[in-house]
Amino acid sequence: MAPQVLLCDDDRTSTLILKRMLEKSGLSVAVAQNGKEGVSMTLQLKPMLLILDLDMPVKNGLSVLEDLRAQGGGWSPRILVLSAHESPADEAKVKSLGAHDMVIKPFHPAEFLQKIQVLIREGGS
Amino acid sequence: MDILIAEDNPVNQEIMRMFMAKAGHQIVIAVDGQRAVEAASKQRFDVILMDGQMPEMDGLEAARQIRRTNGPNRQTPIIALTASVADTDRDLCRKAGMDDFLSKPIRAEELQRAITQWSGPVDAGALNSLQAEMGGRHSPVYQELLGSFLKDTRMNLKALIECLANGNFEEVAHHAHLLKGASSYFGARRTQNICYELEKAARAGHRAPLDGLRISLDREVNALLTVLGKDQSVTGEVR
Numbered sequence: 001m002a003p004q005v006l007l008c009d010d011d012r013t014s015t016l017i018l019k020r021m022l023e024k025s026g027l028s029v030a031v032a033q034n035g036k037e038g039v040s041m042t043l044q045l046k047p048m049l050l051i052l053d054l055d056m057p058v059k060n061g062l063s064v065l066e067d068l069r070a071q072g073g074g075w076s077p078r079i080l081v082l083s084a085h086e087s088p089a090d091e092a093k094v095k096s097l098g099a100h101d102m103v104i105k106p107f108h109p110a111e112f113l114q115k116i117q118v119l120i121r122e123g124g125s
Numbered sequence: 126m127d128i129l130i131a132e133d134n135p136v137n138q139e140i141m142r143m144f145m146a147k148a149g150h151q152i153v154i155a156v157d158g159q160r161a162v163e164a165a166s167k168q169r170f171d172v173i174l175m176d177g178q179m180p181e182m183d184g185l186e187a188a189r190q191i192r193r194t195n196g197p198n199r200q201t202p203i204i205a206l207t208a209s210v211a212d213t214d215r216d217l218c219r220k221a222g223m224d225d226f227l228s229k230p231i232r233a234e235e236l237q238r239a240i241t242q243w244s245g246p247v248d249a250g251a252l253n254s255l256q257a258e259m260g261g262r263h264s265p266v267y268q269e270l271l272g273s274f275l276k277d278t279r280m281n282l283k284a285l286i287e288c289l290a291n292g293n294f295e296e297v298a299h300h301a302h303l304l305k306g307a308s309s310y311f312g313a314r315r316t317q318n319i320c321y322e323l324e325k326a327a328r329a330g331h332r333a334p335l336d337g338l339r340i341s342l343d344r345e346v347n348a349l350l351t352v353l354g355k356d357q358s359v360t361g362e363v364r
Contacts, residue, residue, distance in 0.1 A: 084306070106251070
């Protein structure tokens with residue numbers, strides 16, 4: 001089955017935790033370890049939902065959003081961005097680049113999963 | 126420990142001063158909310174105690190500003206001290222970014238318990254919810270996560286110290302960033318705070334505070350590894 005969720009985050013701890021939480025809620029998850037992989041895997045796997053960390057080396061989240069917009073090829077997943085507590089991104093800006101929602105790390109698991117449910121529902125309808 | 130106390134009442138200030146001196150804490154007293162925000166913008170504290178009702182700016186607004194501004198105490202635990210015990214007030218405190226709540230009159234042992242709880246290497250509430258989410262502290266999933274976290278953390282700390290010695294600030298910032306992100310999931314607020322400061326200073330090429338921060342980080346991460354390492358199963362990945 002094609003992954004419903006693509007998780008794009010460079011932090012191993014974060015990836016392990018989020019993957020587990022998503023799988024527990026019955027979603028299948030693929031992981032991209034940096035922004036470059038994030039773009040190519042989105043285009044290749046066409047996930048329903050992309051969870052994108054903004055703060056990554058190699059290629060950051062904002063640049064991933066820009067690339068996906070430029071070369072999305074008709075496929076646009078729902079996008080949830082993860083932003084750091086200490087340097088929260090401008091929510092209006094990330095939304096104007098194509099993201100649908102944002103959570104600030106560290107977040108409460110319930111808050112995160114609730115946003116995921118909403119995005120999946122929107123994506124499925 | 127460095128503690129900021131925001132309290133306008135001179136009698137309470139004196140009582141706090143006595144409590145804190147006895148417990149061996151370094152304190153800064155701010156006489157109103159505005160001054161508390163100013164003090165919090167200049168120096169990192171381990172805990173902030175915030176009176177609810179103060180002139181100029183009340184405790185709620187002061188807490189909001191400390192959380193909102195890009196200062197050294199964005200993540201510092203803030204404990205509200207208030208006369209009211211109503212749930213609605215507790216809720217308001219949380220929404221303003223405060224972490225705990227003590228009702229007046231404050232008793233010395235209660236205060237000390239709260240300070241100890243909130244200033245340890247790990248916020249127990251955050252750690253418990255992570256463990257629950259991962260299937261319990263003995264579950265294979267949590268053990269795998271813990272093993273990889275402990276290993277990565279040791280590696281990042283070592284690399285950070287080496288890069289600092291070589292004057293490679295860009296790499297110092299990178300390792301501080303990785304440490305900060307991973308430790309946040311385990312409720313390691315002080316580590317997070319110190320890494321935040323380190324990353325900021327290293328990115329700005331601001332050399333002066335780095336050595337002091339490196340010493341604090343070394344101490345803090347070792348305390349964190351000791352506390353978290355206790356949960357590691359014997360069969361788990363070691364070093």
